[in-house]
Amino acid sequence: MPRPISAVIHTASLSHNLARVRRAAPGSKVWAVVKANAYGHGIARAYGALRAADGFALLDLAEAEQLRALGWVGPILLLEGCFAAEDLALCERLNLWHVVHCREQIDWLAMHRGSRAHRVFLKLNTGMNRVGFSPEAYAAAWERLSALPQVGEITHMTHFACADETGGVDEALARFERGVADLGGERTLANSAAVLVHGANPRVAADWVRPGIALYGSSPTGLAPGAAHWELQPAMSLRSELIDLQSIAAGESVGYGARFTAARPMRIGVVACGYADGYPRVAPNGTPVVVDGVRTTLVGRVSMDMITVDLEPVFAAGGQPMIGSSVLLWGQDAQAELCIDDVAASAGTLGYELMCALAARVPVRVE
């Protein structure tokens, strides 16, 4: 028998979450953001559900190629644009739309001798200060692009730094509208947080929204109100089983560094899941884990291939945990749900990082 850990991708949840995003921004077209191999879910696995989007947005040219090979003929947007001048040929061959965020990317277009006009998304920096033209430099970049025969339609784009806060987009929205002024063309501003919190504002929702994390059923902030409040369903479950049990006396410790010491006699379950599977090594004692449908906690340090959990709450609930008992690390199983955001919060991170870190050695099933 293979090692009992597995991940499950729930395509019905992906469909539900996409529909949920559409309800939040009913007048907008939706880019399904599938960078980082669809946030760890697998582009090919997510494709069937997410092809109901209006386009796919990602960073990696190989992932764009994969989508075309899957049969997607609609829009694909490269969120960071081209990384070198030679990428423009691939954009043409695969008909990829691409972001332009710096002068060099305009230079490459100007020197490019191709056969079709490129659809570009010009990025305005509204305070994130990673990529994009300042509001002052934006119109000149737009004019230079518009004058190029290599360039067709230009869409205006920005990315919010603080979209999850009430009022958090006001300043950025003002900068965006000042920078774009009366230049014509479509607009796209909103990631998941902006769609969920501010999607009712048509100036934020605009022509295209760009949800990623919401499609996968995790909260953009990791804070309350969580994924369930936004009516999002978990699209990934990480499941395993107990492979051993221990009874330890008061004063005995568990695992590397003896990080957890039992205050009283207790039974410990050993789970086939470790940091080499993508489970966060920094997860502290107390991180939630579900055994046979009962919520309990991690005790002791996460090791490469195993974690140890407190079985006392499971016995207290009338359970009979044994080797082969089911363990839910996050997501859902027949008996319970454990929001990935709760696990992430305990480990001091976000659901994004956990799902993207799912290791290649974990077998994945689609349901």
Ligand SMILES: *Cc1c(COP(=O)(O)O)cnc(C)c1O
């Ligand atoms: C990743 C990304 C998104 C999606 O962000 P979420 O927070 O996952 O919704 C949107 N726009 C850009 C430019 C991105 O890089």
